[in-house]
Amino acid sequence: xxxxxxxxxxxxxxxxxxxxxxxxxxxxxxxxxxxxxxxxxxxxxxxxxxxxxxxxxxxxxxxxxxxxxxxxxxxxxxxxxxxxxxxxxxxxxxxxxxxxxxxxxxxxxxxxxxxxxxxxxxxxxxxxxxxxxxxxxxxxxxxxxxxxxxxxxxxxxxxxxxxxxxxxxxxxxxxxxxxxxxxxxxxxxxxxxxxxxxxxxxxxxxxxxxxxxxxxxxxxxxxxxxxxxxxxxxxxxxxxxxxxxxxxxxxxxxxxxxxxxxxxxxxxxxxxxxxxxxxxxxxxxxxxxxxxxxxxxxxxxxxxxxxxxxxxxxxxxxxxxxxxxxxxxxxxxxxxxxxxxxxxxxxxxxxxxxxx
Numbered sequence: 001x002x003x004x005x006x007x008x009x010x011x012x013x014x015x016x017x018x019x020x021x022x023x024x025x026x027x028x029x030x031x032x033x034x035x036x037x038x039x040x041x042x043x044x045x046x047x048x049x050x051x052x053x054x055x056x057x058x059x060x061x062x063x064x065x066x067x068x069x070x071x072x073x074x075x076x077x078x079x080x081x082x083x084x085x086x087x088x089x090x091x092x093x094x095x096x097x098x099x100x101x102x103x104x105x106x107x108x109x110x111x112x113x114x115x116x117x118x119x120x121x122x123x124x125x126x127x128x129x130x131x132x133x134x135x136x137x138x139x140x141x142x143x144x145x146x147x148x149x150x151x152x153x154x155x156x157x158x159x160x161x162x163x164x165x166x167x168x169x170x171x172x173x174x175x176x177x178x179x180x181x182x183x184x185x186x187x188x189x190x191x192x193x194x195x196x197x198x199x200x201x202x203x204x205x206x207x208x209x210x211x212x213x214x215x216x217x218x219x220x221x222x223x224x225x226x227x228x229x230x231x232x233x234x235x236x237x238x239x240x241x242x243x244x245x246x247x248x249x250x251x252x253x254x255x256x257x258x259x260x261x262x263x264x265x266x267x268x269x270x271x272x273x274x275x276x277x278x279x280x281x282x283x284x285x286x287x288x289x290x291x292x293x294x295x296x297x298x299x300x301x302x303x304x305x306x307x308x309x310x311x312x313x314x315x316x317x318x319x320x321x322x323x324x325x326x327x328x329x330x331x332x333x334x335x336x337x338x339x340x341x342x343x344x345x346x347x348x349x350x351x352x353x354x355x356x
Contacts, residue, residue: 014277014308015346017048018336021091028094028331031282032087033249040224040276041083041250048084053349056081056088061353068093069255082227086253090285090332093254098331103288105326105333108258110291114323118144118298119306120173120275123153127160134161141322144169144195144298150177155188162192169298173198176224180208186216195297196221196243209240219243223274227251229259236267243297246289247274249282254289265294273299280304280313284327284334287316291326298322312336312344 017032038044055078060066063074071089078085097107119142124130134145145165147158149172162170171194178185178200186197196219201208203224213220221243226232228251235241244264248257264271273290276282286301301324304315313334316324327333 014279015045016279017045017052017087018281018312019052019087019091021088021095023092023095023099025099026095026331028091028096028098029281029336030087030089030091030094031249031278031285032083033247033276033278033282034083043081043083048081048087049349051078051081051084052088053351056084057351060088060092061351066092068096072252072256082252082256083249086249086251086256089253089255090248094331101330103328103330103333104254104285105288105291105328108254108288108292110288110326111293112291112326113328114319114325115273115287115290115295115301116143116298117301117303117318117322117324118142118146118169118171118272119302120146120300121148123148123150124157127157130157131160131164134165138165138168140303141318141320142298142302143322144171146171146173146198146300148173148175150174151182151185154185158189158192158194169195171195171198171221173223174200176200176202180212183212183215186212186218190217194218198245199223199225206235206238206240209235210238213239213241221245223247224250226260228256229263232260232263233267236264236269242269244269244271245274246271246295247276248285248289249276249278250274254285257289258292261289261292261294270294270296272297273301275300275302277307279308280311280316280334281332281336283316284313284332287324287326288332310340312340 015036019030021028032048034043034045034048036045059074068089075085119137176199198221219242222235222241223245246257246260248254251257271294273286290299303318304311
């Protein structure tokens with residue numbers, strides 16, 4: 001993995017859980033988007049492992065001849081844990097589609113063969129470094145630049161990027177780092193013709209986001225606040241946002257993500273596909289989702305080489321026009337390379353339906 005800075009720290013390692021579900025007809029893959037520590041959400045890898053092993057997988061086995069579309073109700077006795085649930089649901093759905101010879105994109109209702117890609121740029125050590133990074137990504141063809149911001153590293157950095165690139169699609173992501181009392185900062189950001197301000201306030205506070213949206217011209221986008229289609233409807237109806245970031249792992253899988261898409265479309269709000277440092281399995285899943293009609297803004301599904309020197313799957317390569325292809329093969333359309341998978345695997349646990 002290439003060294004890079006996330007919202008929380010610099011890293012050069014990606015540790016995640018992959019689930020392989022085997023049915024009588026095919027196998028499928030799901031990639032968990034949780035991290036090693038509960039920074040972004042309350043879920044983390046060791047917790048996900050335990051929840052899948054001790055609760056979700058036994059419930060799936062006990063349900064018998066169950067389909068992916070049934071798993072939300074099968075898993076309902078476990079409160080929360082959408083990332084763990086998404087891992088199994090996506091894997092079972094992949095297996096079903098491989099057996100049927102259908103792509104995930106077709107199953108979800110995709111209308112594009114390629115999707116527009118943006119890139120998320122972490123907080124750089126200096127303005128000069130930030131401008132250099134942004135220039136490099138624009139040269140590669142990315143169609144939208146998103147800048148991470150935090151108190152004290154916001155207005156002047158954004159001003160510098162906008163002055164250097166007056167015509168690009170530019171947005172900022174606060175990762176809930178601000179309070180409503182910081183409204184003057186957001187009013188200052190209004191001057192830079194931003195596409196959106198993503199998740200400025202605490203993830204549980206839709207009401208204060210609604211108050212903030214009334215005070216600024218720039219569209220508020222919600223990310224961490226949206227964990228389901230019901231959340232999306234509540235946020236939009238309250239006026240807490242005008243754009244929604246859909247992360248399928250955060251909402252419990254691609255089927256719930258499709259429902260979030262549909263609710264936003266019904267209410268006239270555009271959505272876009274967020275990224276969570278996924279490897280090839282998760283990245284291919286996101287591309288199928290991002291090909292739906294209401295994904296009207298470039299997402300964060302960057303090319304493989306944005307993060308990884310070598311992925312478990314074949315790399316997804318950004319075209320010069322800033323797009324990535326939507327996999328069209330059955331299921332998610334990609335498969336881990338057995339050699340790479342074996343060399344990268346730290347731990348394996350096999351769960352069997354008969355408990356053996």
